[in-house]
Amino acid sequence: MEKVKKTVFSGIQPTGTVTLGNYLGALRNWIPLQDEYDCIYCIVDLHSITVRQEPAQLRHNAMSLLALYLASGISPEKSTVFVQSHVPAHAELAWALDTICYIGELNRMTQFKDKSAKHSDNLNMGLMNYPVLMASDILLYSTDLVPIGKDQTQHLELARNLAERFNNRYSPTFVVPEGFIPKLGAKIMSLQNPLAKMSKSDENPNGFISMLDDSDTIRRKMRRAVTDSDTEVRFSEDKPAISNLLTIYSLCSGVSVADAEKQFEGAGYGVFKDAVADAVIATLEPIQQRHKQLMADKDYLNEVLKQGAERANRIASKMVAKVYRKIGFLPKV
Ligand code: AQP
Numbered sequence: 001m002e003k004v005k006k007t008v009f010s011g012i013q014p015t016g017t018v019t020l021g022n023y024l025g026a027l028r029n030w031i032p033l034q035d036e037y038d039c040i041y042c043i044v045d046l047h048s049i050t051v052r053q054e055p056a057q058l059r060h061n062a063m064s065l066l067a068l069y070l071a072s073g074i075s076p077e078k079s080t081v082f083v084q085s086h087v088p089a090h091a092e093l094a095w096a097l098d099t100i101c102y103i104g105e106l107n108r109m110t111q112f113k114d115k116s117a118k119h120s121d122n123l124n125m126g127l128m129n130y131p132v133l134m135a136s137d138i139l140l141y142s143t144d145l146v147p148i149g150k151d152q153t154q155h156l157e158l159a160r161n162l163a164e165r166f167n168n169r170y171s172p173t174f175v176v177p178e179g180f181i182p183k184l185g186a187k188i189m190s191l192q193n194p195l196a197k198m199s200k201s202d203e204n205p206n207g208f209i210s211m212l213d214d215s216d217t218i219r220r221k222m223r224r225a226v227t228d229s230d231t232e233v234r235f236s237e238d239k240p241a242i243s244n245l246l247t248i249y250s251l252c253s254g255v256s257v258a259d260a261e262k263q264f265e266g267a268g269y270g271v272f273k274d275a276v277a278d279a280v281i282a283t284l285e286p287i288q289q290r291h292k293q294l295m296a297d298k299d300y301l302n303e304v305l306k307q308g309a310e311r312a313n314r315i316a317s318k319m320v321a322k323v324y325r326k327i328g329f330l331p332k333v
Pocket of ligand 1 (some may be wrong): 019021185
């Protein structure tokens, strides 16, 4: 049966507090899609344990991330919002996909190489398997479109390959998904190292702005942000630090990069950084207020999760049953 609306799937890991990078590169772009698509937004907690997590902190992070989704404008009436571990089909399909994914494909993944280097004391199978679980997340829901930051393009490509491989080996089953990467903000860089992406698990908190940082902290981190050698506020490849700040400024203020360059001509970095801080604060403050209210209403948040899990389970369990049947497993009696 033809779908009336196309399906969107995306998720964020509850590995810490979502950064401005996650927001500008991903979360923010999810909001307008809700009117046009069937959107499924997941808190991908199964992914998060590929790196060691403290249980109480993980529980808190997952709930706080849900509140951030809603505070940012995700509507549980329009979209399906749920926690990955509440839907067993994610792990069930991942196992089947594992058996058609080659070790060499996973060994090549940049994120695996980066995270292996960072967590050499915990080189677990999950870390390597991460992209297969992500493929499962996406393929379970016959997803057409996956809004992601640039860092996830390699993983999405694997999901497409696995979908095609399964379809060819058995029969057409999965939709082959397309990525949706924003033109501006697809890779927000660290404030301390403009050659590395802004990451919520960065050991140096000055490298990222958390969506829940208060205004003083945001201003302080912005003032400490590294800059490039001259004093010109200009977007260019040889000015990665200022180009990153211009991207943040443009996305938060709505002023185009070209207009911002004119606006800060001859102004110097100090004035520019303060203006970037103002724009970020103005963007995050209303979200933070709604987040605070939502966190005080756990009954509501739990109800959202319950309904989201029911909806997601209905779709996902059917897909797993179909896949298992095609593979040749005995049907349940
Ligand atoms: N710096 C970034 N700029 C733009 N987009 C970004 N994303 C992540 N960092 C940036 C996008 O955010 C979504 C959710 O990411 P995730 O939490 O699932 O995992 P990640 O990509 O590994 O993000 P982090 O912040 O770096 O998490 P940790 O530190 O735990 O590994 C994705 O769509 C991602 O592209």
